[in-house]
Amino acid sequence: MPIRHLVWFRRDLRDFDQAALFHALGESASVYTVFVFDTTILAGLPRADRRVEFIWHCVAELKRALRASGGELLVRHGDPVELIPRLAQELGITAVYCNRDYEPLALRRDALVADRLAGLGIDFRQYKDQVIFERDDILTAAHHPYTVFTPYKNTWLKRLGQADLDSYPVRERLARLAPCPDEPMPSLAALGFEATDLGALNVVPGMDGGMALLEAFGQRIDRYKTLRDFPAKKGVSYLSVHLRFGTVSIRELARFAWNHGGEGAMCWLNELIWREFYQQLLWHFPQVASESFKPAYRDLVFPNDEEWFAAWCEGRTGYPLVDAAMRQLNGSGYMHNRLRMVTASFLVKDLLIDWRWGEHYFAEKLLDYDLASNNGGWQWAASTGCDAQPYFRIFNPVTQSEKFDPEGRFIRRYVPELAALDNKAIHAPWLANSLPVGFRLGRDYPAPLVDHAAQREAALALYQRAS
Numbered sequence: 001m002p003i004r005h006l007v008w009f010r011r012d013l014r015d016f017d018q019a020a021l022f023h024a025l026g027e028s029a030s031v032y033t034v035f036v037f038d039t040t041i042l043a044g045l046p047r048a049d050r051r052v053e054f055i056w057h058c059v060a061e062l063k064r065a066l067r068a069s070g071g072e073l074l075v076r077h078g079d080p081v082e083l084i085p086r087l088a089q090e091l092g093i094t095a096v097y098c099n100r101d102y103e104p105l106a107l108r109r110d111a112l113v114a115d116r117l118a119g120l121g122i123d124f125r126q127y128k129d130q131v132i133f134e135r136d137d138i139l140t141a142a143h144h145p146y147t148v149f150t151p152y153k154n155t156w157l158k159r160l161g162q163a164d165l166d167s168y169p170v171r172e173r174l175a176r177l178a179p180c181p182d183e184p185m186p187s188l189a190a191l192g193f194e195a196t197d198l199g200a201l202n203v204v205p206g207m208d209g210g211m212a213l214l215e216a217f218g219q220r221i222d223r224y225k226t227l228r229d230f231p232a233k234k235g236v237s238y239l240s241v242h243l244r245f246g247t248v249s250i251r252e253l254a255r256f257a258w259n260h261g262g263e264g265a266m267c268w269l270n271e272l273i274w275r276e277f278y279q280q281l282l283w284h285f286p287q288v289a290s291e292s293f294k295p296a297y298r299d300l301v302f303p304n305d306e307e308w309f310a311a312w313c314e315g316r317t318g319y320p321l322v323d324a325a326m327r328q329l330n331g332s333g334y335m336h337n338r339l340r341m342v343t344a345s346f347l348v349k350d351l352l353i354d355w356r357w358g359e360h361y362f363a364e365k366l367l368d369y370d371l372a373s374n375n376g377g378w379q380w381a382a383s384t385g386c387d388a389q390p391y392f393r394i395f396n397p398v399t400q401s402e403k404f405d406p407e408g409r410f411i412r413r414y415v416p417e418l419a420a421l422d423n424k425a426i427h428a429p430w431l432a433n434s435l436p437v438g439f440r441l442g443r444d445y446p447a448p449l450v451d452h453a454a455q456r457e458a459a460l461a462l463y464q465r466a467s
Helices: 019-027 050-068 080-091 104-119 149-159 170-176 206-218 221-227 240-245 250-260 263-284 306-314 320-332 337-350 355-365 371-382 397-404 409-414 452-466
Strands: 005-009 031-038 073-078 095-099 123-127
Touching: 005 019, 005 080, 019 031, 019 095, 019 123, 019 170, 031 050, 031 080, 050 073, 050 206, 050 240, 073 080, 080 104, 095 104, 104 123, 149 263, 206 240, 206 250, 221 263, 250 263, 263 371, 306 320, 306 337, 306 355, 320 337, 320 355, 320 397, 320 409, 337 355, 337 371, 337 397, 337 452, 355 371
Parallel strands: 005 031, 005 095, 031 073, 095 123
Antiparallel strands: none
């Protein structure tokens, strides 16, 4: 019986530099590929979900690419625990290949798939692909996981070698894809979803979209360190969603930064290392997905005012930069990284609302949602995680606004009712000596929901009681 392998695509939607695909093609002359729209994940999502549409377009592009190389991407809709073993058995597969995922639910899913495949006499082979270093690759001298970023980063950089950045030459082997009859891909409607405003938002899915963003960012990476904190400026890479779904390769990005060198590139590489720091934390400490990393802060008694939470979600707190950021998120599925920190700090330490409420809201809205990074970022801002900012460090939303949106350009874009205010008043309208004729605070734009100074003291007291 000929050796046949099956590659199961998940968050690695590309036909280049893909570890599982490379190894499968190297060990068999007949390789099938599959992607599963997982109903256990999709259930409960709104019909108009930008992420589902983004993935759908990525899968469609990958399907076209593999078909052009003589293969076919089989696309299924259902529970992969049932579908993958069944498909492997139908095709006479010897081994199923995939790239490792590190999220708790994904680990449980893969364990179930592996168990069922073993019962059929089929191997389940997994590879490192979405990170440079995974699991126990980076440990302290005492063989413990790092819980502070800087020593983790230093060890990461010391450990890094050229082999860690080398690409897998997948396309040299694509002739080994198993020929299959063309199989139509289920439409969004057949999956239970509908088209969104993704195109109008200028979000280009797939490998082509990721490559275009990388090429554009390469032209301005030298200015990354100086521009990255200013949401009205084009300073960041915008590649996070492509990293999330693997339409770009982490090796490609890290290699580009490392070889380019310079202050901007090294600052960006530092952010890629933060991503891996949070990934290894989630793998070593899966409990952080639902509770504070620091035991002392697991029982913080947040007041959790639901009306205040609704105001935060909807961008009507009366703090212009916070409201602009939340409206950006709600309208586009994206939020600038500096603003993720500002809005998170405001929710937890000004409104005194449990960080998990905000984390869950971001999980619903972010196009680039990633459990490890989202959880890590929220716990950093809430001072409940490892390597978090100390609880007594509380972002002042007004000074953050004045520093990182000094001309109010970002605020004017997302809070247009404040467009007529001058560059000083726009950061804190309630403190302005004068406001435009006809503009009334409390009618045309909300008065501040809370007093920052008073809430800062309340937050300090709350954390001190738990310490």
